[in-house]
Amino acid sequence: MSILGSLDWNDIFIVPFFTDPSLSTGIAAGAGGIVVLGALAVMVLLTVKGWWKPLWSNWITTLDHKKIGVIYIVLALIMLIRGVLEAVVMRAQQVSPAPGFLSVEHHAELFSTHGTIMIFFVAMPFLTGVINVVMPLQIGARDMEFPFMNAVSLWLSIGGAALVMASLVVGHFETGGWTAYPPYTGIKLSPNEGVDYWIWSLGLTSVGSTLSGINFLVTIYKQRAPGMKLFDMSIFAWATLCTAILMIFAMMPLTVASLMLALDRQAGFHFFTATQGGNMMNFANMFWLFGHPEVYILILPAFGVFSEVIPTFSGKKIYGYTSLVWATIAIAVLSFTVWVHHFFTMGQTAHLNAIFGIATMTIGVPTGVKVFNWMLTMWRGKLRFSTAMLFSTGFIFTFVIGGITGVMLANPTIDFATHNSLFLVAHFHNMLIPGLLFGMFAAVNYWFPLCFGFRLDEKWGRRSFWLWMIGFYGAFMPLYAIGLMGAPRRMAFFTEPAYFPWLVIAMLGALCVLAGLTAQIIQVWVSVKNRESLMVPAGDPWDGRGIEWSLGCPVPEYDFSTIPAMTSREPWVDAKEAGKRVMDPTEFVDIHLPKPTGMPFLVGLVATLFAFAMIFQMWLIAAVGFVAMWVLVLIRSYDTDWEETVTAEELREGYEAHKRVVESTPQIRLDDEFTTKNRGLIMETQV
Amino acid sequence: MTPLGPVAAGERAHLISFFLWMLPISLPILIGTPWIAMRYRRQGGKGKYDPTWSHSVAAEVVIWGGATLTFLIVGWLTWGHVMGEDPYKATGKEPMHVKVIGSEWKWMFIYPGKVAAVNRLVLPENTPVEFDITATGAMQSFWIPRLAGQIYAMPGMGTKMNLTTSEDPSQTYGFNSQFNGAAFPLNKFEVDVVSQEQFDAFLQEPKHPFAQLEKAFKKTATWSGPELFEPPEKGYWGKVMMNPDMLSDGGAAILPDHAPEQKKIDDAIREELHVSQNQHQGDAQ
Numbered sequence: 001m002s003i004l005g006s007l008d009w010n011d012i013f014i015v016p017f018f019t020d021p022s023l024s025t026g027i028a029a030g031a032g033g034i035v036v037l038g039a040l041a042v043m044v045l046l047t048v049k050g051w052w053k054p055l056w057s058n059w060i061t062t063l064d065h066k067k068i069g070v071i072y073i074v075l076a077l078i079m080l081i082r083g084v085l086e087a088v089v090m091r092a093q094q095v096s097p098a099p100g101f102l103s104v105e106h107h108a109e110l111f112s113t114h115g116t117i118m119i120f121f122v123a124m125p126f127l128t129g130v131i132n133v134v135m136p137l138q139i140g141a142r143d144m145e146f147p148f149m150n151a152v153s154l155w156l157s158i159g160g161a162a163l164v165m166a167s168l169v170v171g172h173f174e175t176g177g178w179t180a181y182p183p184y185t186g187i188k189l190s191p192n193e194g195v196d197y198w199i200w201s202l203g204l205t206s207v208g209s210t211l212s213g214i215n216f217l218v219t220i221y222k223q224r225a226p227g228m229k230l231f232d233m234s235i236f237a238w239a240t241l242c243t244a245i246l247m248i249f250a251m252m253p254l255t256v257a258s259l260m261l262a263l264d265r266q267a268g269f270h271f272f273t274a275t276q277g278g279n280m281m282n283f284a285n286m287f288w289l290f291g292h293p294e295v296y297i298l299i300l301p302a303f304g305v306f307s308e309v310i311p312t313f314s315g316k317k318i319y320g321y322t323s324l325v326w327a328t329i330a331i332a333v334l335s336f337t338v339w340v341h342h343f344f345t346m347g348q349t350a351h352l353n354a355i356f357g358i359a360t361m362t363i364g365v366p367t368g369v370k371v372f373n374w375m376l377t378m379w380r381g382k383l384r385f386s387t388a389m390l391f392s393t394g395f396i397f398t399f400v401i402g403g404i405t406g407v408m409l410a411n412p413t414i415d416f417a418t419h420n421s422l423f424l425v426a427h428f429h430n431m432l433i434p435g436l437l438f439g440m441f442a443a444v445n446y447w448f449p450l451c452f453g454f455r456l457d458e459k460w461g462r463r464s465f466w467l468w469m470i471g472f473y474g475a476f477m478p479l480y481a482i483g484l485m486g487a488p489r490r491m492a493f494f495t496e497p498a499y500f501p502w503l504v505i506a507m508l509g510a511l512c513v514l515a516g517l518t519a520q521i522i523q524v525w526v527s528v529k530n531r532e533s534l535m536v537p538a539g540d541p542w543d544g545r546g547i548e549w550s551l552g553c554p555v556p557e558y559d560f561s562t563i564p565a566m567t568s569r570e571p572w573v574d575a576k577e578a579g580k581r582v583m584d585p586t587e588f589v590d591i592h593l594p595k596p597t598g599m600p601f602l603v604g605l606v607a608t609l610f611a612f613a614m615i616f617q618m619w620l621i622a623a624v625g626f627v628a629m630w631v632l633v634l635i636r637s638y639d640t641d642w643e644e645t646v647t648a649e650e651l652r653e654g655y656e657a658h659k660r661v662v663e664s665t666p667q668i669r670l671d672d673e674f675t676t677k678n679r680g681l682i683m684e685t686q687v
Numbered sequence: 688m689t690p691l692g693p694v695a696a697g698e699r700a701h702l703i704s705f706f707l708w709m710l711p712i713s714l715p716i717l718i719g720t721p722w723i724a725m726r727y728r729r730q731g732g733k734g735k736y737d738p739t740w741s742h743s744v745a746a747e748v749v750i751w752g753g754a755t756l757t758f759l760i761v762g763w764l765t766w767g768h769v770m771g772e773d774p775y776k777a778t779g780k781e782p783m784h785v786k787v788i789g790s791e792w793k794w795m796f797i798y799p800g801k802v803a804a805v806n807r808l809v810l811p812e813n814t815p816v817e818f819d820i821t822a823t824g825a826m827q828s829f830w831i832p833r834l835a836g837q838i839y840a841m842p843g844m845g846t847k848m849n850l851t852t853s854e855d856p857s858q859t860y861g862f863n864s865q866f867n868g869a870a871f872p873l874n875k876f877e878v879d880v881v882s883q884e885q886f887d888a889f890l891q892e893p894k895h896p897f898a899q900l901e902k903a904f905k906k907t908a909t910w911s912g913p914e915l916f917e918p919p920e921k922g923y924w925g926k927v928m929m930n931p932d933m934l935s936d937g938g939a940a941i942l943p944d945h946a947p948e949q950k951k952i953d954d955a956i957r958e959e960l961h962v963s964q965n966q967h968q969g970d971a972q
Contacts, residue, residue: 098960099872099956099957099960103869104868104869104870104871104872104952104956105868105869108866108868108871175866175868176866177866181826181865182826183824183825183826183842184825184826184866184867184868189824189825189868274841274842274843274844274931275842275843275930275931275932279843280826280841280842280843281841281844314727315729315736315738316737316738316739316740316741317738317739317740317741318741319740319741319742319746320741320742320746320747321741323747323750323751343839345828345836345837345838345839346838346839346841346846347774347775347838347839347844347846347847349773349775350769350770350773350775350776353769354765354766354769354770357765357769358762358765358766361758361761361762361765362758362762364754364757364758365751365754365755365758366754368712368750368753368754368757369750369751369754371716372715372716372746372750373750375716375719375720375723376743376746377741378723378724378727379723379727379734379740380727380734380735380736380737380740381727381734381736381738382727382728382729382732382736382738383723383724383727383728383729383732384729385724385728393720393724396716396720397716397717397720397721400713400716400717401713403709403713404706404709404713407705407709407761408702408705408706408709410765411701411705411761411764411765411768411769412765412768412769413697413698413701413768413769413772413836414698414701414702414705415836416698416774416835416836416837416838417695417698417699417702417832417836417837418702419828419836419837419864420828420830420837420864420865421864484702486832486833488830488862488864489864489866490866490871491871491872492871492872493872494872495872495959495960670729671729671730
């Protein structure tokens with residue numbers, strides 16, 4: 001076998017278009033071309049602007065949790081653009097005269113990459129990024145417990161995403177959906193490299209996520225500011241704690257199931273081959289043993305975000321803190337008890353179905369409680385509808401509809417009639433778009449100043465909200481309707497004339513979502529351009545409540561000049577009520593921060609090389625990549641000179657500088673919050 | 688959603704009842720959220736401002752109690768629904784038996800000892816039917832929406848589904864809802880519910896030898912040949928279930944590597960769509 005394994009000329013994206021020209025192969029070649037040209041354009045831009053060096057020294061080698069978080073979010077946004085574009089292409093396919101302009105296989109590749117990307121390379125990096133930025137700041141920590149491992153997780157996730165992007169250029173992706181059930185994804189029915197792309201891109205990112213989970217959990221356990229009890233933590237930190245536990249336990253079944261599938265495919269094992277004593281049902285079982293807790297990995301951090309945004313913009317303490325915490329814990333525990341509801345139709349006994357159906361409904365209780373808690377937080381508040389608050393309110397309203405259909409689907413007899421239908425597709429988009437994306441968008445709009453020192457443009461933010469909201473209803477309410485008429489999911493085209501008007505509405509909705517995404521890109525562009533007038537150097541631009549707002553914006557690399565004293569659940573609110581505009585320092589001491597290092601990037605690079613080699617069965621290169629990965633980790637482990645010191649004096653200077661900025665910042669009214677008068681530290685009680 | 692049989696009717700009734708049971712808990716949110724947003728808005732809102740109000744025992748009791756009560760009700764209903772409509776439980780005395788084998792992209796129906804059919808399911812009216820379901824090749828999901836919900840058809844596995852046919856003759860269709868490759872949109876079959884006399888006549892229709900079916904079934908991706916065949920020997924379905932490879936080489940599922948099948952499937956799709964332009968496809972359920 002050649003050193004290049006199974007790779008051949010036909011795998012290059014442009015070749016099939018010349019051997020078999022059609023609109024379908026043309027679109028595939030175009031998509032590959034966008035990836036290649038996009039990568040080239042970025043390289044040219046970096047070279048022309050001379051940004052290679054700052055990119056390397058400020059970002060690629062960074063171990064700062066905030067910057068790592070930002071890179072995660074940038075990754076998520078890039079992949080989100082691809083995911084939404086794929087959705088628009090699929091919607092266009094279904095409204096064009098059957099059989100449409102895509103082959104069934106090409107359409108299948110699209111829904112498979114759409115699902116895989118949205119879950120693993122949009123949702124996961126997005127929430128991991130937000131947690132990275134916010135959680136250490138909320139518990140009074142200076143960084144993650146394991147900053148190096150944090151960067152390794154990041155570069156493994158980017159490696160996974162890069163593989164999915166590479167599948168546009170080299171070879172194919174799989175066609176069996178994001179769940180990739182065998183035997184369809186076995187070597188016999190899916191002989192090309194598509195499923196291997198799925199296995200190894202997920203392999204990289206699921207290891208990254210497991211490591212992130214460990215990192216978050218240990219950080220919360222070990223790095224909280226002295227005096228901060230678990231029940232003093234913000235709800236977002238609680239959400240992170242529960243998410244981290246889920247990440248640690250839930251990612252492993254996926255890693256194992258996908259590696260078993262890899263052994264089936266490439267090493268002649270028969271874990272999932274019925275004729276050789278294997279059982280495909282076990283794949284579904286293990287996949288959803290991961291997949292259901294995963295749903296709550298996705299949604300809990302967003303719940304945490306809403307629990308921060310809503311009190312701030314209601315100008316009010318959060319309602320029912322204890323209730324919210326216990327509801328979060330309950331959801332985390334229950335999320336491990338319901339996975340069978342993903343395959344009620346697999347022919348198990350009625351008792352088993354009934355028990356798992358009812359278990360599923362129990363999750364509705366704490367979730368419902370949370371929704372009412374948010375509403376009661378707004379009750380008797382003074383609501384300011386910033387972009388973040390609009391996304392949060394839009395979430396409450398829209399999420400309920402998904403909740404209703406969720407309880408309906410949890411009844412196995414209803415599931416028999418709606419499983420594998422567009423009703424189901426509408427349901428989970430109804431949970432994930434408001435329940436995850438809206439939360440993450442709110443988080444970005446809310447916490448953006450912490451990372452960059454300026455606010456995001458509100459006008460374009462609000463436009464993006466309305467476009468997303470209307471787009472969501474347009475795109476998915478029709479799917480509920482035709483799902484109930486019996487339209488199955490994953491169809492390349494429908495011949496049923498009754499579906500057509502609904503599909504047109506869904507198409508318009510998808511375009512509206514695309515416009516919302518465009519508005520967000522414009523929002524970032526406009527904000528960067530006007531950053532001088534949007535600067536909030538004094539910090540706390542929204543009269544916030546968490547201790548992260550006691551810091552200046554952008555937050556310095558060491559986060560806190562002194563670790564804050566935790567006198568209550570909301571020490572920053574206490575300080576502001578006492579008329580202070582800067583938290584009193586505790587004790588200035590020398591601290592150690594990890595030095596920037598290119599090692600995590602290199603680890604990610606060779607791991608990606610290893611995975612790519614595994615996909616195309618280049619065994620020699622794979623072996624080299626695998627060994628190199630561990631050698632790099634070992635070299636780093638023996639490196640003793642990895643910290644640099646920030647002296648107490650520097651910290652004191654930082655503190656004094658922040659104090660001077662605060663003192664020179666004029667006080668303004670909350671009504672001017674979204675104007676250029678806002679230079680940070682608005683305080684309701686002062687005016 | 689216009690069901691033809693009691694099982695599908697039951698599913699629809701449950702769907703509606705669950706929707707209604709969710710209203711007491713969801714309407715307060717759907718109405719309350721915009722109302723609170725209006726009433727407590729900073730500029731122009733009329734609501735009283737109370738920045739430290741953050742706990743109320745009464746509200747906690749109502750929220751947790753209401754959610755739990757709703758859960759208990761829908762949980763109780765679920766238990767009843769699931770036990771009452773277990774697809775493994777016969778819907779009447781001595782149901783008629785039909786053995787089902789799903790493959791890429793066609794369905795074989797065996798009426799034991801009587802006839803074997805491809806992509807055509809004929810059932811007598813107002814009769815309980817029990818399907819034994821298996822598959823060759825990829826996993827499929829056997830679904831006749833207007834008669835009953837779906838159950839997976841899996842190679843090496845046997846599953847069951849029970850239903851009662853409509854009271855009067857009717858025509859509908861069934862399909863596979865689990866994506867299984869290039870001709871997935873064509874993976875469907877006609878369902879004719881007919882009178883007992885018509886059904887007896889159907890069993891008497893001329894048939895082709897089963898050996899011909901077995902040979903063609905293995906080779907063909909999409910079926911366009913004859914529909915009715917002699918029944919196979921007793922226990923044939925069980926043998927296929929235990930050894931799905933005997934009816935499938937599975938190779939037709941992936942196209943880039945199977946150019947000839949790709950062409951056949953393209954033709955089949957075109958033919959199917961041509962037919963659909965001239966002939967009404969049957970109303971939405």
